[in-house]
Amino acid sequence: MPRLTTIRQRLRLSNVLTLVVPLVVCVLVGLACVGVFLAQVHGGLDLGISDAEDMTTLGRVVSESAGGILAASSDEPARDSALSVLAQQVEGSGMTLKVYDQAGDVVFGSGEPSQEQALLAATRPLDDKNGALVSAAGTSLYLHAEGAYHVALFGSYTEARGDAIKTAALMSALVILVAAVVSTLAMDRLGRRLVYDRLTDGLSLLADGVDRVADGDLAYRIDYPGQDEFAPICDDFDEMAERLEEAERSGVADERRRRELVAGVSHDLRSPLTSIQGYVEGLLDGVASTPEQRDRYLRTIRRKTQELSRLVEDLFLFSKLDLDDYPCDLATTDLATTVHQIIEDLSPSYDEPAIRIVETPAAPAASGAAPAVGCRVDRALLQRCIANVVSNAAKYAAGGTLSVSVGEKDGVATVSLCDDGAGVPAEERARLFDVFYRSDPARQHTGSGSGLGLAIVARAMRRMGGTAEAAESPSGGLAILLHFPATSLAREDDTAGE
Template sequence: MTIKKRLFLSNLFMLLIPALVSVLILALSMLLFVNLFYKQAMDETVRGENTVYLEHLLVKQAEEFLQTDHKALTDSHLYQTVEKYVQTQSIQLQIYDGDALVCSMGDRHEDLAEMPLYMLSNGNVYVEPITIDDHNYTIYIAFFAPVQESTWNEMIVKYLIAVLIILIVIAVLVTNRFLTKFVFRKIEKPLDILISGVHEIQDGNLAYRIRYSNKDEFLPVCQDFNQMAERLQQSIAQTEREERNRKELIAGISHDLRTPLTSIKAYIEGLIEGVAQTPERQQKYMQTIREKANDIDRMVDKLFLFSKLDLGDNPFYPEPIPVAEALHSLVAANAEEYARQGMTVVLDDIPTDCVVCADPVQFRNAILNLLENSLKYKDDPEVQVRIGCTETSSDATISVTDNGPGVPEEALSKLFDVFYRSDPSRSNPQKGSGLGLAITAKILERFGGSVRAENVQPKGLRIQLTIPKEEAKP
């Protein structure tokens, strides 16, 4: 479940659950209130029925003891009996003879004749006029509601309201706590994983990768983190490799320049000091100096070309190149010179309709560098090089195979590094600068292709150039 969906459900439940709990509690409270009020209404009905009965009974009894000597009312047994009953029932009984109070029964001290005839402070008043022996009496009977019962009902209502508020608050807190865990538990764990990954990268463990499989918003973040770590690792490895190549380049240049410069210096000193006394010997010295200077010039040219290719500053004008035509032209132009140096170049069946997209000048340089490499490192007086070509729908692969000494297996992966230290040119500067294969690799990189090398049996080296048929996108 996604974080967005969890947040939506959390907010929804945060509203619904307390609302539902409130509705349930209100329904229960209403039920209790209805029962309470129904009971109270029933009590009021019974009390009302009893009040009517008591009214008639008290009026009748009042008539009875008024028919006696009313001056001695309080001494009569009936009077005392009624008075005890009235005091126990929250009733006030008063009898007036005209405006004069004849008797008063009950524990209240309110003057009922002065009270309104509809409602007293907390009760009802019944008035009954009677005439006995030419006396006009007025009987007041007041019925008071039990105070304790009313107070008890109020306490129950207050208690229920307090319980209702407490339950709603508890429901809100519990819901909030649960939904907080429901949401943040799914956020906290991925954040801890990401923080751990950042610390690993910060500590230099660039090979660290986050393992996260939950299908939520953190999945693409973790995937992007892994891609970032991988690119960072590749970038640092590339930087270290370039730094290593730079140091090797400086060391290689220093080594390769020192040898011809030392020779030039020695021959010039020989000429100055008169070591070469004959014109023939002096001419030989001068020719040697010129050859050494040409070696330096070629080395600087190749170094300059490699640097421009490495920086991407070398002009590059791709166009369709028919492979068969280009290879036949190249071999034909250099076959005589190669034969004089002990190398035979043989073209296998090249597809006549195979066309690649490349810069013609750089394409030619790449093939010539491979041929020169086979010529320089031949271990026999004669070496044979075979050039073949295969193609797919997207690219063509040109293979250049010689029957020379080959290279150690551990050197194959580093053969195209600039000034690779196991390169034999490091021990024999006469065989070249050691930049040829590195330049070929850079050219193929500009083409959007690739280059690789392998040993062949019984002996020899095969280098394969893969070139796309369409222009590589920058």
């Protein structure tokens, strides 16, 4: 039998067995009972004749045969020999043959039946040419007059045979009923092992899993060994629990980042606000008594106000990008040309002592011209990304050089911005894109920026379908790599022409 793998197959087999096995058992028991009845009917289970009519018929035949023998032979030995042969023939049916004369003396006898005299006394007054049949104490006598003799046939017939058959039929019905009940119970037991236990085991595992997850044990997994309908359900449950566990971890991380964001914003807002408040109070209290002092105070207040404005702007942009709610106008363009234009726009904002920006051209193509690198970008977002990286390099690699290059490899276009500063340890690079992360743990130097610059870069790249990566530059400094999926400029141009 093939291995059962589904509950549906087990249910079908259980139903078939529940119907067929009791039916087969009842049929077999019924056939056995029919065999018993047939043997009973054919006299194979008792030694007596079947009923009174049969005994009367047999008595007449024996009487006529004995009468013929008695009339035909006057020689006593020959007569007795012939009667002995006749007696032997009826002994197989449990009968005893006796012949009496008119005086009641025994002329021939093959045995000594019980209740002989009582039966003779009851039979003789009834005897006539047709004979008489009487019974007493389980013994029957058929007496028939044959000339000067009375031929007696002693034996028994089954008067209660009908009751016996009824009893046998009742017992047979009882046996069939017992067989049906036993076979049904056996099939029920088999069905429980085959189907019910598998169903309850699977449901119990699922119920336990639901309870464990409801109690907060998201690491619980169902170890279901079967390959039936419960297997995919348990797999789905495990996948659900894994996603819930991942969502919980993500929720904890989000909550941690949210708290860091609130703490960072509070700290970065407090410093310029405190400065502004101090300078305003100095102006109100007359501390700045000369025009030069008042002018210096006002310039400081304006600078701090501008810092607050930039911080609020960065927070707004970061929130929009983090919620994927920032409008993004993607257009296919030559990435190298776009980056060159952005660098030209940004260069006047940074003087030589702060950072020196150097564009490194890509390797020329076979035609001698610089290869075009096509990709879809939002120019404003890309400019913000590059501006934030340049600003970061101006603060942490001041006086150094920032090399900018564009290339393509394996269908990925990359903008590389590499400084020659002190660099960042490998274990800290992954955190550079976290909210408010600075290499200064104490956050002492708030004038160095809001801490949102690279976090904005990462989310802006994600909004454009790209990624941002921090690596070590060839000179040992920090390299920020902006990756975009490359596209074909020619196909885009053809589409535009149509």
